[in-house]
Amino acid sequence: MKKLPYFLSLLAIALGLAVFTSGCAGTATRASTGEMIDDSVITAKVKTELIKDEFVKARDVNVDTFRGTVQLSGFVEREDQKARAAEIASQINGVQNVVNNITVKTQEAPRN
Secondary structure (H helix, E strand, O other): OOHHHHHHHHHHHHHHHHHHHHOOOOOOOOOOHHHHHHHHHHHHHHHHHHHHOOOOOHHHEEEEEEOOEEEEEEEEOOHHHHHHHHHHHHOOOOOOEEEEEEEEOOOOOOOO
């Protein structure tokens, strides 16, 4: 009977450790803590380089990163600006893939 409280204490500690260690692990749809930090660094670097580049007009470009894959979205004026944004992102250390979902704004013809 004296072993029951000891056993329950060990069980509680084991369960606590299991919950604690699995909370930091990534899944197929959720990044681990380390991956989230890496992704936030990549996002910041991509945004910084896009802002430095006067050609892209980065204020209308959004950057999201998940497990090294950078997704670009937003709007630019021309197709070559879209391509340049992807090129900049792909050159950042740690970027494994770039998904370029940037939309090129269309110029409407003036109405008569």
